[in-house]
Amino acid sequence: MSTFNAELTPKRRFLRVVHLLFLAFLAIQALAPAYSKIRGKTDLLVADAPLYAIIFIAAIELALILVSIFAKKNSALTLFADLASVVYILFIAWTLATAKFNVLREQLFPPPGIILRQAVQDARPLLGHISASLLLIVKGYFLAAIIAIPAGLAFGSSERFGTAATMVSKFIGSIPPVVYIPYGIALLPAFKTVSAMVIFLASFWPILGGTMSGVMLIDKPIINSARVLGVPKISMLWHVTLHAALPQILLGAQQALTVSFILLTSAEMIAAKSGLGFYVKNYSDLGNYTRTIVGVLVIGVVISLVFFAFNKLQKFLLRWK
Amino acid sequence: MTNKIEIKNLTVNYVERGVNNTALDGVSLTVKEGQFISIVGSSGCGKSTLLSVLEGLLPPSEGEALIDGVPITGPGPERGVVFQQYSLFPWMTARANVLFGIRQAKRGISHKDARLLADEYLGKVGLLDAAGRYPSRLSGGMQQRVAIARALAMDSDILLMDEPFGAVDAKNRTILQELLLELWQNEAERKTVVFITHDLDEAIFLSDRIILLTDSPGRVYRDIKVDFPRPRYRDELMGSLIYDDFRRELFADFFGDKNRAAENDGVII
Ligand SMILES: Nc1ncnc2c1ncn2[C@@H]1O[C@H](COP(=O)(O)OP(=O)(O)O)[C@@H](O)[C@H]1O
Ligand SMILES: [Mg+2]
Numbered sequence: 001m002s003t004f005n006a007e008l009t010p011k012r013r014f015l016r017v018v019h020l021l022f023l024a025f026l027a028i029q030a031l032a033p034a035y036s037k038i039r040g041k042t043d044l045l046v047a048d049a050p051l052y053a054i055i056f057i058a059a060i061e062l063a064l065i066l067v068s069i070f071a072k073k074n075s076a077l078t079l080f081a082d083l084a085s086v087v088y089i090l091f092i093a094w095t096l097a098t099a100k101f102n103v104l105r106e107q108l109f110p111p112p113g114i115i116l117r118q119a120v121q122d123a124r125p126l127l128g129h130i131s132a133s134l135l136l137i138v139k140g141y142f143l144a145a146i147i148a149i150p151a152g153l154a155f156g157s158s159e160r161f162g163t164a165a166t167m168v169s170k171f172i173g174s175i176p177p178v179v180y181i182p183y184g185i186a187l188l189p190a191f192k193t194v195s196a197m198v199i200f201l202a203s204f205w206p207i208l209g210g211t212m213s214g215v216m217l218i219d220k221p222i223i224n225s226a227r228v229l230g231v232p233k234i235s236m237l238w239h240v241t242l243h244a245a246l247p248q249i250l251l252g253a254q255q256a257l258t259v260s261f262i263l264l265t266s267a268e269m270i271a272a273k274s275g276l277g278f279y280v281k282n283y284s285d286l287g288n289y290t291r292t293i294v295g296v297l298v299i300g301v302v303i304s305l306v307f308f309a310f311n312k313l314q315k316f317l318l319r320w321k
Numbered sequence: 322m323t324n325k326i327e328i329k330n331l332t333v334n335y336v337e338r339g340v341n342n343t344a345l346d347g348v349s350l351t352v353k354e355g356q357f358i359s360i361v362g363s364s365g366c367g368k369s370t371l372l373s374v375l376e377g378l379l380p381p382s383e384g385e386a387l388i389d390g391v392p393i394t395g396p397g398p399e400r401g402v403v404f405q406q407y408s409l410f411p412w413m414t415a416r417a418n419v420l421f422g423i424r425q426a427k428r429g430i431s432h433k434d435a436r437l438l439a440d441e442y443l444g445k446v447g448l449l450d451a452a453g454r455y456p457s458r459l460s461g462g463m464q465q466r467v468a469i470a471r472a473l474a475m476d477s478d479i480l481l482m483d484e485p486f487g488a489v490d491a492k493n494r495t496i497l498q499e500l501l502l503e504l505w506q507n508e509a510e511r512k513t514v515v516f517i518t519h520d521l522d523e524a525i526f527l528s529d530r531i532i533l534l535t536d537s538p539g540r541v542y543r544d545i546k547v548d549f550p551r552p553r554y555r556d557e558l559m560g561s562l563i564y565d566d567f568r569r570e571l572f573a574d575f576f577g578d579k580n581r582a583a584e585n586d587g588v589i590i
Binding site (some may be wrong): 063135219224225226227228229230233239240243244246319320321 | 377475537
């Protein structure tokens with residue numbers, strides 16, 4: 001067989017490297033002796049833990065293979081291969097530094113298998129914490145959006161009032177909302193109300209500011225086009241102003257969402273009895289760093305998923321751009 | 322024929338940072354029902370200002386503007402408007418834009434009738450296939466077609482057009498001019514059209530009358546009848562000797578005497 005046909009494109013070569021990384025991870029798990037075995041220690045390392053790491057990585061590998069076969073868009077495959085390579089390298093380095101050579105302190109840095117195992121074991125309580133956290137976000141954030149967007153549309157419609165209100169909202173918005181937490185706790189007895197209120201306050205100003213600037217930035221010709229059609233006032237706000245300002249509104253809403261999560265986790269770490277922030281704080285207080293890391297990672301995953309959904313929604317709403 | 326539009330001694334001043342700028346100075350003009358008139362002048366002479374008054378977006382500083390003998394107090398559905406750009410709402414598809422216009426003009430029209438009407442006019446401008454597209458996915462010429470379809474579907478008596486083909490390439494511009502003429506001629510009741518352009522050939526081809534404005538402040542400098550018979554065909558018209566003569570005279574008027582007239586008013590160009 002001639003090697004002529006087998007010439008590799010850079011992309012195929014990279015894909016091959018990613019698959020090799022996967023095999024390297026398996027080899028390390030299987031072949032390199034565990035540090036604990038050498039020392040004769042078995043207390044911290046649970047025997048079936050490496051299995052969780054292997055299953056996790058194998059699932060990613062399987063997904064990569066499926067994507068490389070079925071993905072319609074080349075960019076999707078590239079992105080997925082990049083991600084997989086990063087995860088593989090991370091897992092290899094992490095495994096070597098912990099389970100295999102014990103470079104890091106084992107109480108603070110458990111190997112990946114242990115963490116995954118803990119996450120699976122805690123799946124049920126974690127789901128409870130996730131929904132407790134998300135419920136607070138939904139309450140505070142959506143309430144803020146429902147009030148801030150109409151208010152912004154109304155304020156922004158008057159140039160003078162809009163300018164003044166923008167300055168006020170910039171001033172209040174510049175205060176790091178974390179400072180509201182102690183005040184909120186003093187003001188309201190129930191933690192849940194306090195958190196929702198703090199998230200509300202933190203989300204309100206970016207959304208209001210975004211909406212007002214969106215309204216004030218609308219191109220004059222667009223307004224004139226609507227006016228010559230004889231669009232009535234209310235219909236104008238709904239069919240024209242809201243849509244024209246939507247890009248800026250969504251920018252404000254995205255900023256508000258970021259701040260909301262920062263505040264949520266801070267508040268939960270200070271005063272809650274449930275939620276992901278509480279999970280992390282509680283277990284780090286108890287010295288259970290496996291669960292602490294589980295909590296941190298789950299927070300990362302949840303926030304990433306929420307922003308993924310937000311970006312999809314944004315793309316859909318602005319599909320006309 | 323009755324007077325559809327009457328402009329009497331219209332003056333418009335813009336005040337910017339305390340400085341007074343007279344854009345139009347004592348313009349008087351009457352447009353008969355069903356007439357197609359073009360307003361021609363160099364840029365900045367007040368053409369858009371004049372149209373804004375007719376659109377009802379700008380109140381006169383002095384004088385008055387009447388439609389059917391009634392002073393204009395604001396925009397109204399009896400006037401359809403096409404701007405040079407941004408006539409359409411970018412977040413609505415071509416069809417939704419036309420539908421939106423129809424609903425403003427004919428309140429209470431059923432959803433089905435509105436949709437039929439929208440598609441009828443999108444078909445007339447040759448864009449039925451593109452009805453589901455957003456303006457950002459349409460060329461400049463196609464956007465203007467949609468804007469024209471909307472204005473016509475609204476079935477207003479008056480069509481106000483502010484350099485509607487000014488941002489369209491030369492080839493598409495001639496196509497659009499012919500389309501506009503055809504649609505206008507085939508309407509059961511011809512609309513009164515006020516068409517703004519700085520393209521003299523466009524003005525001759527389309528209009529019954531051409532109003533030349535002086536440079537700023539805008540005043541009526543010439544009011545010229547264009548008597549070429551309709552329906553007009555571009556090749557036939559532009560190949561004829563009388564067209565050449567007419568055009569030469571008009572250009573001489575526009576580029577020669579007008580400057581002198583303006584200079585006499587103490588305006589340096
Ligand atoms: N909104 C405005 N504010 C102040 N001055 C304006 C405004 N619109 C137009 N002008 C001025 O009025 C004059 C006529 O403008 P315009 O009617 O747009 O001219 P044209 O459409 O013929 O190019 C110009 O000198 C222009 O600078
Ligand atoms: Mg203009």
